[in-house]
Amino acid sequence: ENLTAARPKNPFGADSLTKVYAVASGKGGVGKSTITANLAVGLAARGLAVGLIDADIHGFSIPGLLGVTDKPTKVEDLIMPPIAFGVKVMSIGMFLDTDQPVAWRGPMLHRALEQFITDVYWGDLDVLLIDLPPGTGDIAISTAQLLPTAELLVITTPEHTAAQVAARAGQLSTQTSQPVAGVIENMGPLQLPDGTFLEVFGSGGGQAVSDRLTAVLDQHVPLLGSIPLDPVLRADSEVGTPSVLSSPEAAAGQALQSIVAQL
Numbered sequence: 001e002n003l004t005a006a007r008p009k010n011p012f013g014a015d016s017l018t019k020v021y022a023v024a025s026g027k028g029g030v031g032k033s034t035i036t037a038n039l040a041v042g043l044a045a046r047g048l049a050v051g052l053i054d055a056d057i058h059g060f061s062i063p064g065l066l067g068v069t070d071k072p073t074k075v076e077d078l079i080m081p082p083i084a085f086g087v088k089v090m091s092i093g094m095f096l097d098t099d100q101p102v103a104w105r106g107p108m109l110h111r112a113l114e115q116f117i118t119d120v121y122w123g124d125l126d127v128l129l130i131d132l133p134p135g136t137g138d139i140a141i142s143t144a145q146l147l148p149t150a151e152l153l154v155i156t157t158p159e160h161t162a163a164q165v166a167a168r169a170g171q172l173s174t175q176t177s178q179p180v181a182g183v184i185e186n187m188g189p190l191q192l193p194d195g196t197f198l199e200v201f202g203s204g205g206g207q208a209v210s211d212r213l214t215a216v217l218d219q220h221v222p223l224l225g226s227i228p229l230d231p232v233l234r235a236d237s238e239v240g241t242p243s244v245l246s247s248p249e250a251a252a253g254q255a256l257q258s259i260v261a262q263l
């Protein structure tokens with residue numbers, strides 16, 4: 001099979017039929033990578049052809065979340081991505097020594113993302129997810145240039161201050177002309193054994209970001225769901241088995257499945 005001959009320059013260009021979601025957050029530690037990994041696996045479990053690019057250079061964690069230890073292989077001049085739970089996965093982390101700190105500049109990141117898009121054999125994907133670095137950095141602009149059909153998914157915690165930062169990340173979409181497909185709240189109220197809820201990070205942040213972006217952007221930006229704080233999600237993530245598959249009955253697993261169904 002001559003793979004090279006069939007390869008378009010940018011398979012995710014303006015006329016691409018692949019649905020592209022860039023997953024963004026205002027700051028780190030809100031569960032962006034955990035959610036991205038689970039959404040990818042959940043979509044693949046529904047029979048879709050799914051790719052996942054981990055562009056979070058300083059905090060890359062997708063390989064660990066999906067238990068990927070394989071490196072990409074080369075066939076002719078194409079890079080073949082490892083596959084985990086049916087998802088084709090490429091991570092900056094696969095090319096780095098994990099013990100080395102990363103000091104890449106914007107242009108290098110842009111080039112790395114470009115190579116992930118043009119030099120990797122993705123095949124015909126239904127959905128491509130990009131795990132962006134937190135904040136509103138260069139890579140968000142690169143994503144808009146390289147993946148012109150990308151829509152943003154904005155992750156926030158329920159906290160008021162976190163929501164403000166997340167809304168700012170979402171508002172960057174006005175500069176990059178990217179639609180915002182929706183907001184996902186994470187680390188929502190934790191259900192205690194007696195059935196009551198503990199609002200560890202407060203409440204309302206997801207709705208606040210949805211309202212804010214709907215007001216500022218010229219579109220309705222829905223809140224796609226709230227994923228509760230759930231020790232099961234953390235434990236599953238740590239061993240590389242996404243809750244959406246391995247713990248579908250857990251509180252976080254259920255919320256994730258409901259979000260997958262809306263994408």
Ligand code: ADP
Pocket residue numbers: 025027028029030031032033034035059061186187188227228229230231233234235237238252
């Ligand atoms: P980010 O990509 O935004 O930096 P991560 O996905 O790395 O965040 O998540 C940060 C930490 O929080 C991880 O240890 C993860 O397992 C944990 N975590 C994320 N979401 C939840 C949740 N809903 N309940 C419990 N732990 C969570």
